[in-house]
Amino acid sequence: MTGPSHSTPTAPGAPTPTAPGAPTPTAPGAPTPTAPGAAFTGLTDLASRALGASVVAANDELFASRENLINPGEAAFDPQAFGHKGKLYDGWETRRRRDAGHDWAVVRLGAPGIVRGVVVDTAWFRGNYPPNVSVEAAHVADYPDAAALADAQWTTVVRRTDCAGDAKNYYAVEDPHCWTHVRLSIYPDGGVARFRVHGEALPDPRFLTGTIDLVAADNGGRLEQTSDAFYSSPAQIILPGRARHMGEGWENARRRGGGNDHAVFALAAPGTVRHVEVDTGYYVGNAPGWVRLSVADPRGSDLETAAWTDIVAKRPVVPDTRHRLLVEQAVEGTHVRLDVYPDGGLSRLRLWGEVSASGRELAEERWRRARP
Numbered sequence: 001m002t003g004p005s006h007s008t009p010t011a012p013g014a015p016t017p018t019a020p021g022a023p024t025p026t027a028p029g030a031p032t033p034t035a036p037g038a039a040f041t042g043l044t045d046l047a048s049r050a051l052g053a054s055v056v057a058a059n060d061e062l063f064a065s066r067e068n069l070i071n072p073g074e075a076a077f078d079p080q081a082f083g084h085k086g087k088l089y090d091g092w093e094t095r096r097r098r099d100a101g102h103d104w105a106v107v108r109l110g111a112p113g114i115v116r117g118v119v120v121d122t123a124w125f126r127g128n129y130p131p132n133v134s135v136e137a138a139h140v141a142d143y144p145d146a147a148a149l150a151d152a153q154w155t156t157v158v159r160r161t162d163c164a165g166d167a168k169n170y171y172a173v174e175d176p177h178c179w180t181h182v183r184l185s186i187y188p189d190g191g192v193a194r195f196r197v198h199g200e201a202l203p204d205p206r207f208l209t210g211t212i213d214l215v216a217a218d219n220g221g222r223l224e225q226t227s228d229a230f231y232s233s234p235a236q237i238i239l240p241g242r243a244r245h246m247g248e249g250w251e252n253a254r255r256r257g258g259g260n261d262h263a264v265f266a267l268a269a270p271g272t273v274r275h276v277e278v279d280t281g282y283y284v285g286n287a288p289g290w291v292r293l294s295v296a297d298p299r300g301s302d303l304e305t306a307a308w309t310d311i312v313a314k315r316p317v318v319p320d321t322r323h324r325l326l327v328e329q330a331v332e333g334t335h336v337r338l339d340v341y342p343d344g345g346l347s348r349l350r351l352w353g354e355v356s357a358s359g360r361e362l363a364e365e366r367w368r369r370a371r372p
């Protein structure tokens with residue numbers, strides 16, 4: 001049965017918390033309110049550890065470890081903190097060079113993907129930031145070690161360009177190919193707090209077989225719209241693994257008017273959901289009272305006018321619980337809408353089902369077209 005229409009108005013694209021003092025959302029894919037014109041920051045951060053990325057190599061990390069580059073969350077700074085090798089920084093920092101070379105670090109992305117833009121965040125690096133950076137990318141099969149990666153075919157996606165200190169530096173990427181690794185180069189040396197690589201996850205379609213989580217970010221699921229991401233973004237609830245605390249889920253503000261909060265996700269590929277997990281884990285005093293899930297297939301039309309069909313009709317949920325629910329009717333769709341009533345947080349959403357035959361063709365075609 002098709003449910004009643006959803007009336008809450010929403011802007012397509014990433015949500016933007018607007019209240020003064022709102023904490024900055026930190027998940028991959030979370031909107032970044034301080035990014036003027038950088039629309040790509042609403043896309044998944046393929047380089048985040050929360051998606052399973054790692055910093056597989058760096059030529060130097062004497063002052064601060066390369067792994068910090070991909071930590072979710074803003075970099076911290078303690079002016080009093082010194083170690084045996086110097087000032088402690090929450091980032092990656094190399095020593096002062098005395099030759100003509102430059103420093104680099106290689107990130108294996110959490111999922112292969114098309115990169116739409118990168119952020120080189122030099123937060124707190126004021127007298128020791130790199131004045132120039134560049135970014136290259138490679139598509140490599142399997143899990144090569146650092147030595148094999150050095151011989152990979154690297155394509156420049158951000159040409160050597162200026163970089164400011166103690167700032168988020170945004171660089172759009174035009175290249176349409178799908179990459180597995182990126183290499184950040186800094187000239188000649190210095191410190192970078194965080195490195196974000198925003199884009200569209202594009203997994204090898206051979207992994208999209210059988211029963212899979214159709215909305216998982218590492219399968220290519222993504223947040224398309226939300227009514228409110230005041231404390232943290234719904235993009236977080238489709239990340240791998242269970243949340244470790246409330247900060248790793250979606251938390252909106254207390255709703256004081258009418259209506260209800262919602263989020264719309266694009267599925268990894270068109271498919272049919274069979275059962276779901278609605279996890280209110282760690283939401284104890286702020287879980288929704290009720291939830292509802294519906295699917296739509298706006299191929300040939302658009303999201304705003306799409307007809308939504310309930311797969312889980314509005315039903316009560318309880319705090320701090322992983323609800324496993326069977327869907328009421330199996331319908332093929334490309335998008336899923338999650339409504340929470342009247343507001344409240346979730347830590348994870350899983351949509352288990354199969355990619356349809358047309359979805360499979362689409363995924364294979366996308367993969368073929370994007371291979372470098």
Ligand SMILES: NC(=O)NC(NC(N)=O)C(=O)[O-]
Pocket residue numbers: 063085086087088089093096127128
């Ligand atoms: N005060 C500093 O940050 N100095 C040095 N860096 C660290 N981490 O001590 C340097 O030379 O860049």
